[in-house]
Structure formats: structure tokens, C-alpha cells
Amino acid sequence: MNIRLMEPFPADPAQEQRDLLARAAALAAMSALPEPDEVPSVTYRSAGRVLVVGNAAHALLHADRLAQSLPVTLLLTDAEAGGLPARAYPVFAPRAVAVAGWLGAFEARWQAAGQASQQGSFDLVLDLSASPLIATHQHPHGYYAPGQSEDARRAAVDELLDMVGEFEKPKYFIYKERLCAHSRNQRNGCSACIDICSAGAIAPAGERIRVNPYLCAGCGACTTVCPTGALAYAYPGASYTGTRLKAALRAFAEAGGRDPVVLLHSQADGAALLASHAGAGHALPGRMIPLALHHVASTGIDVWLSAIAYGAAGVTVLLTGAEAPQYAAALDQQMALAQAVLDGLGYAGPHVHLARVAAPDELETALRHAPRGAVPPEPATFHLALDKRNSLDYALEHLLRHAPVPATEIPLPAASPFGALQVKRDACSLCMACVGACPSGALQDGQALPQLRFIEKNCVQCGLCADTCPENAITLVPRLSFAETRNQPVVLNETEPFNCIRCGQPFGTLQMIENMLTRLSSHPAFADHLDRIRMCGDCRVRDMMQPGGELTVQLRRPV
Known part of the structure; x- marks a missing residue:
């Protein structure tokens, strides 16, 4: 988001004081909520078998330290097979290494x-290679x-020494495969x-798709970009996040706060940046609810559109630079979509802001330019559902009901x-x-x-229909429709039925038969028996079983 488009409002000390008190009320309201439901866990078991990979100058020292407590295997990437150092643990001189x-x-x-x-099986890996053997972010x-930092290497060894036993982490996602639009x-x-x-x-x-729960790091980006809700985030679920938002925004408004902005940040890097921001003598604006x-x-x-429906004047998402680069691109795309909807309904904005900052001073500038968009005159009361599309329906219905410019259709960006x-x-x-x-x-x-027939509300624009169509007759039209017909089946195409010329039963369409006659007229199976194309499957088989395969029926005109 270009912060030049979001000029800061003149400061009002009295309102700032009210906002500070209102934020305290909002934070207290969230703290009073019960903890979210527990989610299933994923269990790891480690016997401490460590694989160390690297050159002799660095790897030997750390392998020796680990070997005092754990079983170690060392792969020295710069050693020759005949010149390996003598150690009580196995040492190899590989020229190619792969780890997964x-x-x-x-x-x-x-x-x-x-x-x-x-090959070998291991519980832990210390990779001191110049480039990581596992290249995922x-x-x-x-x-x-x-x-390359020696301090970081020593810290890694310290952690490895404690990585023996049984460990658990949450299973961060829920996958509903019946909703998945991956392939057909x-x-x-x-x-x-x-x-x-x-x-x-x-x-x-x-x-x-298949999601490996042992590799999943819990970022939830997959659930954010999933168009159908087949993947849902569970740590915690959207319904709990919605409960927190609604409680905070209600308390903020009741305490006299104005134009609240929800500041979404990570529990780790985001919280550390906010702490550094406070330590540098900066204060969060009163209307910011972290x-x-x-x-x-x-x-x-x-979640964002629901927050606007609950009364948030904006949503700021804080990125610190520690995130995978594709996350910023995806959040940008999601924000463009959210803002297009709000603009199309006449809500003056902007409302959403992706703050990419890495230092307290940068954060101070970004927060001064936080969004201050128009909101519905009445806050919504619906609860966010675990089902993404249902939550969007609730939010969109409320935003439309109070829209300054009620719209029937809003053009949307591609994808x-x-x-x-x-x-x-x-x-x-x-x-x-x-179909x-x-x-x-x-x-x-x-x-x-x-x-x-087509029900627009159900369409997720996955493109499978267009890719499957043998006639290339389908084009996607990204848009958001509020017409009454969006929940009803509408006829996209229809044609005259074609009846079998032998038994008279309908089995296709006139256009389909005409297309088949054109395409199959030279096919050996039909060249001398084109009327078989005008027969249903049963009659076609009967005709082929007759001596000579000659037609013995009186032809009918289709009805």
C-alpha cells in the first residue's frame, strides 16, 4: 500500500486520550475471553542421531562437541577418502549430498x-554447507x-544437544478434500x-493435495489463498479470531474510541518489533489495537472484511522481513481484492494496509499513516464461521446492506x-x-x-471448466455479483434435444449430433453408416450386430 495515499489526520490530543483508554478497554475485552479450543497435535520422536555436513574447518569442531553426548555421522565435503580424520564416529568424504x-x-x-x-537415517541435521541442502524458506x-556466523553455529549446537525425546506441535490446518479445486x-x-x-x-x-503435517510450519498462508475454504487454519480458527475482533472493537467503540485500526502482527518477530518500537521511545497511536x-x-x-463490518476503520498487517517473500505478494493480492470490494460499495478508503518495516523508526512512520476508511453505520453482529465462504457471505451481506453506493456487480482483479x-x-x-x-x-x-446451468455464488474461478471444455467455449469473468440471481441456477446454454432415429428416445442434442457428423464422417467405423451417429448407444450396437450392418429402420425426423 502506498502510504502517500494515506495522509495522517491532524492530531487531536483529547481524542487521542480517549482512544488510549478505549484501546485499554479493547485489550481487556480480548484478555477476558476464554482460551481457544485445543487442536490435534503432531508428535516427533528423536533418539539424537545427528548428521553433520560441512568442511573440515568448521564441521569437525562442532561434530566433536555433539559426539560427546549424541551419536554423530560426519560428512566432510572438502576431504578425500584416503585422508579422513580418525574419529570414534563415522566420517565420510562425499562429493554429492541430498537430505530430506x-x-x-x-x-x-x-x-x-x-x-x-x-544412505542413512537420522533424527537431526546440522548443515554447515555454504548453501543449505534443504532450500525451503x-x-x-x-x-x-x-x-556463516560462528555464534549462530554454537547456538545451533546448543539446541541440538537438547533435541532428544518426544516433541509435539499443533496440527495447524484442517483439510476438507471435497471442497478442493486442485484437479479434475x-x-x-x-x-x-x-x-x-x-x-x-x-x-x-x-x-x-496432500499436506505433510510434520513439515507444515503453521504460517497459514495456504488457507489465506485457498479460494474454496478446503484448507482452513486451526491455530486458532477464524471463528476465534473473529470473536476477539468483535469483542475488541465493541469495547473500543463503547469507551469512546474513534476510527480503530486492527494491527495484526506475529507473536514472534512482530511482537519483538513492537517491543523495540516502544523501547525506542515511540508509542502506538491510541486507535491502533494490536x-x-x-x-x-x-x-x-x-477476516479483514469482517473486521470492517464490525467497525474497524482499517486493518494493518505488519511484516518484518522475516516472512517468505511470496507471502507479501499474496497479502498484497488479497488486499487489492478487499479494497476493490469496499470501493465498489462506496466505502471511502483505503481500509487495508500492508506495513513492510524492519526497524522502529520505519514502524513509527507506517503507523502514522494507518488507514482511516469509512465503515457501516451499524456494526455487524454475525460470528465468523470456520467455513471461509460462509464468513465472506456474512461480511458481504452486512457491507452491502449499509453500503453508501449499493452495487449489483463489482469487477474484480484477475484470479x-x-x-x-x-x-x-x-x-x-x-x-x-x-459439469x-x-x-x-x-x-x-x-x-x-x-x-x-450456473450458480454464480458457488463459482471459485478455478478455471477447470475452461481448461476441460473441448470446444474452448468458456471464459472466466472475475466479479462480485449481488444480484438476486447469484444464488439461483441460470441457464448459460440450451439447445433442441435429439431423439434416436431408431427408438425415438432422447439421447443428446441436435448441435452435438451435428458436430459429431462433421467430425466422424470420415471415420472407418461410420463412413458407410453415418446414421449410426443418430442412434442411441443401444440401438447403435443392435444395428452393428445385424448381418452386413445395414440399416433396416425407417428414418424419423427429430422432434
Whole structure:
């Protein structure tokens, strides 16, 4: 967000004092809430088997220290097989090393010059290579790649010495595979979660995805970009975050505060930056309500628009630079979508702000330019649901009801999770391949009628229908519709049914049969028997079984 577009308002000392008191009330309201429900946990077991990788100048010293307490295997990347140092633990001289896995379940492969490939299983890895062997932004638990700092290397060894036993972490996500729009019929649809995961924890699994809970680092970015809600964040869930927001904003308003801004920050790096900001003599503006999250990438348009509906004049998401770079891009995209909706409904903004700061002085500037957007005259009372699309429906309904400029349709940026479809009727044969590919029930057949129907509310713009269509007759139209018809099936295409020329039963459409006649007229199976194309499957088989395969029926005109 360009802060030049968000000029600070003139200071009002009296209102600032009211805002400070109101913020205290808001924080107290959040503190009074019960703790969120516990989530399932993921268990790791480590016997302390350590793999150390690096050159002799650095790795030997740390391997020797670890070996005093733990079983160690050392891969010296700059040693020759004939000149390995004598140690009580195994030492190898590899020329190629590969490592994968997580705490208690690492697998390593290496190969020395002129030797066969070797492998081993380990609980922990100390990687002192010039470039990390595991290149993901978020490293697996049990994998330490401290870089070139000797202090960081010693700290990593200190931690490794304690990494023996059983460990637990939350299972951060919930996956509802029935909602997943990843793939259908070997066609790729949505891969947003796979593309954004900084831990390499998500991979394709046929028509669905597979999330490895041992690699998942709990950032929640996958749930933010998921258009359907197939992936939901559970630590805590959106419903608990919504409860905190609603309690804080209600208390803030009742205490006389004005134009509150929710400041979302991480419990680790974000909280440390705020502490440094305070330590440098800076104070948060009174209207800023800080709300700590496990990771700031875990919230998106459902939470932000709900916060606006509850009365927040803005939402600021604090990035410190420690996040994976793709997270900032995804949050920018989500904010563009949220602001497009609010602009389309006539709410003067901006309302959302992505603050990229790494130092207290930068944070001070960013907070002075926090958003101060228009809000509904009445705060919403709905509760955020675990289901993302339901929460968005609640928020959008409230924002529309009080919109300064009620809209029927709002154009949205490309790749938005809402939209319509355009179908070229002269090209569409009503083969219904798109209906079979649609993961959200947005496309439906006409049951007994040759019709293609569409429910816009259900569409997530995954593109599977367009990619599946053999006639290239479908185009995505990103938009948000508030028309009454968005919840109802509308007919995108229909045609005259075609009846079998032998038994008279309907089995296709006139356009489909005409297309087949054109395409199959030279096919050996039909070249001398084109009327078989005009028959249903049963009659076609009967005709082929007749001596000579000659037609013996009186032809009918289709009705």
C-alpha cells in the first residue's frame, strides 16, 4: 500500500486520550475471553542421531562437541577418502549430498568419488554447507542451517544437544478434500496452496493435495489463498479470531474510541518489533489495537472484511522481513481484492494496509499513516464461521446492506475467487464435460433438459471448466455479483434435444449430433453408416450386430 495515499489526520490530543483508554478497554475485552479450543497435535520422536555436513574447518569442531553426548555421522565435503580424520564416529568424504525429511525422520544420500551411493537415517541435521541442502524458506524441525556466523553455529549446537525425546506441535490446518479445486480428470485447476507454501509441505495427490503435517510450519498462508475454504487454519480458527475482533472493537467503540485500526502482527518477530518500537521511545497511536497471531499470513479477506463490518476503520498487517517473500505478494493480492470490494460499495478508503518495516523508526512512520476508511453505520453482529465462504457471505451481506453506493456487480482483479462464466453458445455442444470438472457445484446440467446451468455464488474461478471444455467455449469473468440471481441456477446454454432415429428416445442434442457428423464422417467405423451417429448407444450396437450392418429402420425426423 502506498502510504502517500494515506495522509495522517491532524492530531487531536483529547481524542487521542480517549482512544488510549478505549484501546485499554479493547485489550481487556480480548484478555477476558476464554482460551481457544485445543487442536490435534503432531508428535516427533528423536533418539539424537545427528548428521553433520560441512568442511573440515568448521564441521569437525562442532561434530566433536555433539559426539560427546549424541551419536554423530560426519560428512566432510572438502576431504578425500584416503585422508579422513580418525574419529570414534563415522566420517565420510562425499562429493554429492541430498537430505530430506523432518525431526526424527531425516533421510540422507551421499556419494564419494568412485564409490556406490550410500544412505542413512537420522533424527537431526546440522548443515554447515555454504548453501543449505534443504532450500525451503521455512526449514523442517530438527534441521539447522545456521549460516556463516560462528555464534549462530554454537547456538545451533546448543539446541541440538537438547533435541532428544518426544516433541509435539499443533496440527495447524484442517483439510476438507471435497471442497478442493486442485484437479479434475488430469486437468490442473487451483495450485495456490502448493505455490505459496514456504515449507514444501504441500504436494499434488491426484485430484487432491496432500499436506505433510510434520513439515507444515503453521504460517497459514495456504488457507489465506485457498479460494474454496478446503484448507482452513486451526491455530486458532477464524471463528476465534473473529470473536476477539468483535469483542475488541465493541469495547473500543463503547469507551469512546474513534476510527480503530486492527494491527495484526506475529507473536514472534512482530511482537519483538513492537517491543523495540516502544523501547525506542515511540508509542502506538491510541486507535491502533494490536492483535497477535501465530503468523500474519494466516488471515485474509474473510477476516479483514469482517473486521470492517464490525467497525474497524482499517486493518494493518505488519511484516518484518522475516516472512517468505511470496507471502507479501499474496497479502498484497488479497488486499487489492478487499479494497476493490469496499470501493465498489462506496466505502471511502483505503481500509487495508500492508506495513513492510524492519526497524522502529520505519514502524513509527507506517503507523502514522494507518488507514482511516469509512465503515457501516451499524456494526455487524454475525460470528465468523470456520467455513471461509460462509464468513465472506456474512461480511458481504452486512457491507452491502449499509453500503453508501449499493452495487449489483463489482469487477474484480484477475484470479479473484468470485466470478461468472461466459459461454460461446455457437461453440458449446453441451457435452457437460465442464459439469463433471466443476469442484464447487457451480455448473450443473439440466437433468432431463439439454441445458447448462450456473450458480454464480458457488463459482471459485478455478478455471477447470475452461481448461476441460473441448470446444474452448468458456471464459472466466472475475466479479462480485449481488444480484438476486447469484444464488439461483441460470441457464448459460440450451439447445433442441435429439431423439434416436431408431427408438425415438432422447439421447443428446441436435448441435452435438451435428458436430459429431462433421467430425466422424470420415471415420472407418461410420463412413458407410453415418446414421449410426443418430442412434442411441443401444440401438447403435443392435444395428452393428445385424448381418452386413445395414440399416433396416425407417428414418424419423427429430422432434
